[in-house]
Amino acid sequence: MDNQLLYVMLVLYLGMTAFLGYLGFRHTKSAKDYMIAGGNVHPVLMALAYGATFISTSAIVGFGGVAAVYGMSLLWLTACNILVGIFIAFVFYGVKTRKLAHQLQVKTFPEFLGVRFESPFIRKFAAGVISLAMPLYAAAVMIGGARYMEEALSMSYTSAVLIFAVIVFAYVFFGGLRGVIYTDAMQAVIMIVGMIALAVLTYTSLGGITAAHTKLTALTHLVPPALAAKGHQGWAAMPALGSELWWFVTSTLILGVGIGVLAQPQLAVRFMTVASSKDIYKGLSVGALFILFIPGVAYTVGALSNVYFMEHADKLALAATAVGGAAPNIDKIIPLYITQAMPEWLKYLFLFTLLSAAMSTLSGQFHIISTSVSYDLNPSRSGSDKKTLLVARLGTLFGFAVTILLAFQLPLGVIAIATALFFGMCTSAFLPMYTAALYWPKVTPQGAVWSMVTASIVYSVVVLFMHEREAAIFGLCFKLFGVSTLAVAPWTYIDPLVITLPISSLVLVVVSVVTQPVQQVVTVK
Template structure:
């Protein structure tokens, strides 16, 4: 890498980041400014902030690396991201969320749920789920950026983690959501140009679009025998229907993330930052194009990396990451491809793109953890603005420490798994309740709370004791029962979301229908007491 160019670009980039964080600080004078950026953000900024918060290094490095193993089948996630994560999210959830949030006068996702159901328990329980689970996702994002810095700059991995975290925590601490959104606009622009360059140069090096895809298709007979047994049929084809890999790609990666995005707390807050529903409709097109280009590029280049590595080293992408006696690591496929195949200026541009992707997502995550800890868990009707702002900033430091410690402990090849796990948990715990809050007047607070608690506990049980990929990482089942999973196939590789989301929805409906009279009497007593 051309280090002189890197230093110049890094200084310019960090200078712009500091300046935009300062602008956010200057305009952050109240809890509303810190939580939802004053509620008057321009739709373009909102769309770019939504997209850059959604698409992070976990998508580019983690899921791009997964495409290097499982192939073009991950492009179904791109389709799902656009249809569900942008169009349905904005039109079905975004408009009503903004309207209801402004009517209730709320500033965070847990506060929104708590106010809608008039339930402090729902607010605090959802804040606990976010505070405990979000650091896992944030750690995955941090690892993605640090892995590229480690590869490109021959930097110590732990040093790279620390650099990422300190930069992000600084401007979130001072600038709140205004600082986050201002920086997201800059970072998403850098990400877009970085990924465009990567896509064009990858196809150029491999002989053009049709030639590159033909080469990938012709490599089907090179798939390792172990992957063939699990249903792999080549990097240009879908896995065998119903096979272990098919279930992992479809249920964990595509559905877990594609549906889970609807109930992402850090994204739901973005709807609250604009002043009208019209602004959300205006933002939708920008968000769709951005998501298409980011994920489509990452998954395509990830799959095509097998062509490059086989032509240059007679190795497949995953095997190339273990060159020199190392351990194969899915999370190193994209960083290794960039450092070995791209000219120095592209390495610098992509480094900044990954910095931007990681920082934009981490900033939203740190902000959400901070507000969940300091605003929702420690909420008080008498404590507003000044003290809330102070505690939110203290919460940011707590989020930083928790995430950094977790990132240091997670194993290799963890980014895509950790991301899908968080998305799946949010979908199971929040999506039925969130949907009912917007569209079903008969939902009761008992039904909503029961759905959230049952789904959360069921999801965690499956993760710890049944679903093999996560159960092996956490090791609880192994310690208690001496086996990685207490279940048998196919449940060991069917994602927890497939089971817990229907359970969550059924519990919500059944309990709500059984508690109609109870909920009505509680509301009547509450109204009488307030009067």
């Protein structure tokens, strides 16, 4: 690579990031500024920040790699993201969340739930779940960016992780949510430009849109026997209905991530940053276009990378990552494709696209971890703004340290799995009570508590002892019982969310009905 050009682009990128982070620092004078950016952010900035926080290297690298293995079926996730993650999230959740949050004068998602149900326990339990589970998602995002830096810049994985983490940490630590939103908006623009360029060059190199998809369909006979036995029907088709891969794609990827976005605390807080409900409606089209361009392109290019590798290396994409005796790594498919198939200038642009994707999401993640630890779990949160800001920044240190540790400990090919895990946990624990908080006046604090706690426990048990992919990663089931899972098919591959979300919803309704306040009846004699 032309190091001189790379260094110039890097200086410009970091310079803009530092400047926007400094603007955030200059305008962060209170806890309200740090936690919800003062509540007066422009709707376009909010929508871009929402999209940039939602879509990360996890989507581009992790799920792009998954698309290379399982095919165009992941485009249904893009459709679900636009319908649920943007339209439903903005119109049916965002507007009411902003209105109620302003009425309750709250600054964080756990505080929103806690004050709405008048339950300090809900606030602290929600903050605890976020603080413990969010670093897993953050680590997945960090791994995605580091894998590309490792491949594109020929540096060690350790160096890539540390460089990534330090840059993000710096502007979240000082800028708060204002700094995060300013930089997110800049990074969203870079991401859109980078992904459009990637799509155009991919189709051009493969002979055009029609030719590229025809070639992909023609590879169907090369589906590995092990995948064919699980329902793989080619990279241009859905897996066989009811097969193991069908359940993985639909329940874990499309349902788990597609619906899971509604209960993401780092996204819900974005709705609290604008001044009116009209601003949320104004951001709809911007958010939808962002989702269409970023994950839509990533999943398409991921599937089409099989055509490139077959034409140039006579291997499918996943097999191409097994170089020099290394194990195949689904998380390295997109980085390898970019570095081998794209021109030099796009390698630079895509590097900054991934930096932007990772940093925008990581900044939101570190911010929500810091506010959960310092503000929602901190018993002295009623102190001065200066003290609250100090403790919040110390909370960022906590999230930073745990995320770094996980980035070095998690196994290969874990990005999509770790992302789905976090989305599934948040959906199971928070979505029923969050929805009820907005739409069901008769929900009781007891119903919300039992729903959240039951979902957290059941989801953890299913992940550790039933769902084969995650149970194998954690290894607790094997250590205790000598088997990888205690369940039998199809429950070994149906996503935990399919089990826990109905249970969580049912518990919420039943307990709320049972614990309805008794009305006093006055008898006139």
